[in-house]
Amino acid sequence: MAGAADLRDLLTRVALPEGVVWAVSEPTEDLSELYPVEREAMSRAVPARRAEFAGGRLAARAALRQLGLPDLAIPKAEDRAPVWPGGVVASITHAGGICLAMAARAQDWRALGIDLELDAPMEPRLIPAIASVPELSRLSPLPFERAGVRIFSAKEAAYKAQYPLTRSLFGFEAMESLLPDPRMRMVAEMGLGRGTLFPMLQIAELGLILSVCAVSHR
Known part of the structure; x- marks a missing residue:
């Protein structure tokens, strides 16, 4: 199975949206590099979740450093979403x-x-x-069991992109996958509204599926 080093190698070879930086880490049980507010947020979490949280925060700080930001805490809001510093997404x-x-x-x-x-x-x-038969069929000849994972990943990425803008909660049925056309489309009057299109970059290599949704200002 692919590991962190494999994903780093993959990301150096693919074209991400311009201006998007990245960092990869691994889950860690060492919480010493977390800020107090971050450790407190995970005080009741199971060990595996704490390790993922810690690794994710370390990767996030490494990515933010590439944008010229100093190391800082990334707290968890009441809705569990990360609280990012101003001026970044x-x-x-x-x-x-x-x-x-x-x-x-x-x-x-x-x-x-x-x-x-x-x-x-x-x-x-x-x-x-997760997906309707028409959505799954667009990814033929992939069997539905594999197409479902790709659609799940794409919808998750698009949902995570829209959430900081709208704080809108909705289910998978509110969004339609247009894959292999690299877009998602809102089909419910939620979030940014019916008909909103979300661009989608999806990479399936090394036994991994990576979905990236970068929403432009236009």
């Missing part, structure tokens, strides 16, 4: 022992959402809640 994701953060300047991008998943078949019973 950013996102964190974890999967398979890998923590990934991406960030960009808010003057360049309106919003940013990312999701990382293992490229493994989805349990058939979960698929109907």
Whole structure:
């Protein structure tokens, strides 16, 4: 299975949206590099979740440094979303022992959402809640169990991009996947509104699926 080093190598070879920086780390049980407010946020979490949180915060700070920001705490809001410093958009994701953060300047991008998943078949019973038959069929000849994971990842990335703008909660059915066309479309009057299109970069390599949604100001 691919690890953090493999993802770093992959990200050096792919073209991400202009101005988007990234950093990769691994889950860690060493919480010494977390700020007090971050440690407090995870005080009741199970060890595995604490390790992912710590690795994600370390990756996020490494990404923000590439934008010229000093190291600073990234607290967790009441809704559990990261509280990013002003002037940046950013996102964190974890999967398979890998923590990934991406960030960009808010003057360049309106919003940013990312999701990382293992490229493994989805349990058939979960698929109907994630994607419709037309959505799945667009990714033919992929079997539905694998198409479902790709659609799940893309919808997660788009949801994470819109959430800081709208604070809107909605289910998978509110968004339509247009994959392999690299876009998601809102089909409900939620979030940024029916018909809103979200650009989607999706990479499926090394047994991983990475989805990146960078929303422009236009």
